[in-house]
Amino acid sequence: MNLFSRKTTPLKKLTPENIAVNIESLSVELNNKVVLDNISMRIPAYSITSIIGQSGCGKTTLLNSMNRMNELITDHKITGHIWMDKRDINHKRENVARLRTNVGMVFQQPNPFPMTIYENVGFGLKLQQQYSRRQIDDAIEKALINAGLWDEVKDRLHEPAMILSGGQQQRLMIARALALKPQILLLDEPTSALDPLATLFIEELMQSLKQHTTIVMVTHNMQQAARISDYTAFIHKGELIEYTDSDSLFTQPKHKQTEDYITGRYG
Amino acid sequence: MAHIDFNTHISVSFNKELEDLRNAVLVMGGEVEQQLLNVIQAIQFNEASRAEKVVLNDMRINQLEVEIDKECLRILATRNPTASDLRLVMTVSKTTTDIERMGDEIARVAKYISQGIFQIDEQIKLNTIVLGEEIIKMMQKTFDAFARQDVQSAALVFERDDIIDAKYEHIMLMLKDRLRHEVEQLDNWLAIMSGLRALERIGDHCKNLCEYIIYLAGGQDIRHTSTKKMQKKIKALISP
Ligand SMILES: Nc1ncnc2c1ncn2[C@@H]1O[C@H](COP(=O)(O)OP(=O)(O)O)[C@@H](O)[C@H]1O
Ligand SMILES: [Mg+2]
Numbered sequence: 001m002n003l004f005s006r007k008t009t010p011l012k013k014l015t016p017e018n019i020a021v022n023i024e025s026l027s028v029e030l031n032n033k034v035v036l037d038n039i040s041m042r043i044p045a046y047s048i049t050s051i052i053g054q055s056g057c058g059k060t061t062l063l064n065s066m067n068r069m070n071e072l073i074t075d076h077k078i079t080g081h082i083w084m085d086k087r088d089i090n091h092k093r094e095n096v097a098r099l100r101t102n103v104g105m106v107f108q109q110p111n112p113f114p115m116t117i118y119e120n121v122g123f124g125l126k127l128q129q130q131y132s133r134r135q136i137d138d139a140i141e142k143a144l145i146n147a148g149l150w151d152e153v154k155d156r157l158h159e160p161a162m163i164l165s166g167g168q169q170q171r172l173m174i175a176r177a178l179a180l181k182p183q184i185l186l187l188d189e190p191t192s193a194l195d196p197l198a199t200l201f202i203e204e205l206m207q208s209l210k211q212h213t214t215i216v217m218v219t220h221n222m223q224q225a226a227r228i229s230d231y232t233a234f235i236h237k238g239e240l241i242e243y244t245d246s247d248s249l250f251t252q253p254k255h256k257q258t259e260d261y262i263t264g265r266y267g
Numbered sequence: 268m269a270h271i272d273f274n275t276h277i278s279v280s281f282n283k284e285l286e287d288l289r290n291a292v293l294v295m296g297g298e299v300e301q302q303l304l305n306v307i308q309a310i311q312f313n314e315a316s317r318a319e320k321v322v323l324n325d326m327r328i329n330q331l332e333v334e335i336d337k338e339c340l341r342i343l344a345t346r347n348p349t350a351s352d353l354r355l356v357m358t359v360s361k362t363t364t365d366i367e368r369m370g371d372e373i374a375r376v377a378k379y380i381s382q383g384i385f386q387i388d389e390q391i392k393l394n395t396i397v398l399g400e401e402i403i404k405m406m407q408k409t410f411d412a413f414a415r416q417d418v419q420s421a422a423l424v425f426e427r428d429d430i431i432d433a434k435y436e437h438i439m440l441m442l443k444d445r446l447r448h449e450v451e452q453l454d455n456w457l458a459i460m461s462g463l464r465a466l467e468r469i470g471d472h473c474k475n476l477c478e479y480i481i482y483l484a485g486g487q488d489i490r491h492t493s494t495k496k497m498q499k500k501i502k503a504l505i506s507p
Contacts (some may be wrong), residue, residue, distance in 0.1 A: 102483075
């Protein structure tokens with residue numbers, strides 16, 4: 001009997017076709033400091049995966065690994081593989097610009113450019129210099145609709161993005177990422193600067209986005225991870241301690257470190 | 268993670284809330300245990316007045332269930348507990364339901380005694396008291412296992428229910444024999460059968476409590492599994 005509609009396929013039961021990102025033995029050193037230590041995890045497609053853990057445990061670094069942002073740090077050493085679509089994105093011949101189109105990113109603080117709403121969303125598309133004005137208009141409208149912002153901004157597309165509220169700005173950032181039709185969307189604490197209502201809007205938005213996009217989110221808010229993510233990874237001091245479906249992790253964690261962290265105990 | 272220390276949260280007030288919750292269950296358990304002792308004594312000495320007190324006191328136990336459940340809800344809403352904390356709160360809520368039912372079973376027997384329809388001869392009385400004492404033991408061990416969150420004792424208590432079932436069946440056989448020969452006392456016999464069944468059911472509630480204790484400690488749900496499978500699961504929990 002299927003009494004409850006919420007049901008997540010256990011990680012073990014996922015077949016390779018269901019995996020959007022396959023991280024294999026990833027280690028990252030930044031300025032001679034080991035930040036991620038031999039991480040292996042398979043991130044399911046069309047689902048929300050949360051990364052939780054104490055400040056400084058390496059969550060952002062793990063997220064940044066997925067679109068090679070760590071390379072922006074001068075002294076970095078990255079080993080291991082990250083497979084997306086049968087390609088190892090860590091391979092030196094991988095086209096990083098293409099990768100970052102395919103893997104969108106949204107940060108904690110909404111950071112709209114000092115431009116209009118329209119220009120913010122169209123920014124990435126314009127850079128690509130391959131679309132007509134008409135195509136860009138369509139893509140912007142679609143991205144704003146998918147980001148749940150269209151109705152609120154359709155009459156003021158050419159006003160500065162700064163006039164929007166914090167929650168609207170964050171949805172604008174999501175629209176900016178969506179305009180490039182990424183397969184994967186990375187969100188680094190996307191709601192920590194937002195009030196509860198704006199947070200709820202973003203959470204709902206993520207639920208609808210996962211129909212077409214794989215979402216990986218870093219969050220400080222454990223209830224948020226439990227509420228909206230299908231899978232949750234717990235990182236401690238650069239190591240992946242536990243990674244499973246959120247329902248299991250938040251009701252019956254297997255590792256004491258996870259238990260201590262999620263129940264608020266001294267580790 | 269067979270043993271969980273509920274006193275190690277960073278939040279001191281949360282520690283206190285969970286400790287109070289567990290203590291409240293033990294208080295409620297203590298009350299029910301006293302009720303059981305009283306009802307067995309009322310059977311032994313055929314004391315209608317003592318039985319009446321038991322019936323009245325059952326209200327108190329109902330009230331305790333309501334209060335503890337309210338606190339469970341409050342903690343769920345305000346603390347958003349997870350993992351073992353969540354299992355504790357859920358377990359307490361279910362535990363109190365079972366303890367409240369134990370109270371109902373006891374009150375049922377007490378009611379028959381107070382109405383004077385629980386007249387039994389010495390032989391059946393003796394056996395009933397032996398059964399009662401066995402149930403008291405099981406109940407004490409159950410609450411003890413809850414207090415210490417001790418999976419191993421919970422598993423052992425679980426098996427005690429077989430003793431109770433056997434003793435109950437034995438009395439039932441004797442009763443059937445009596446019934447054949449003394450049909451005119453039908454009301455009395457029906458009350459006695461129903462009362463004994465109520466006592467036997469207390470053992471089942473104790474068993475439920477033990478299942479919750481095992482679930483709480485290890486996250487293993489052993490409800491409705493065969494004894495063999497269950498023993499295997501428990502073994503895995505107990506041995507590190
Ligand atoms: N550029 C850097 N150089 C050296 N260490 C860094 C650098 N960036 C981050 N770190 C270190 O890596 C660790 C993980 O950082 P980060 O991934 O931002 O953690 P989180 O997102 O979990 O808070 C931290 O201890 C941090 O000090
Ligand atoms: Mg971070």
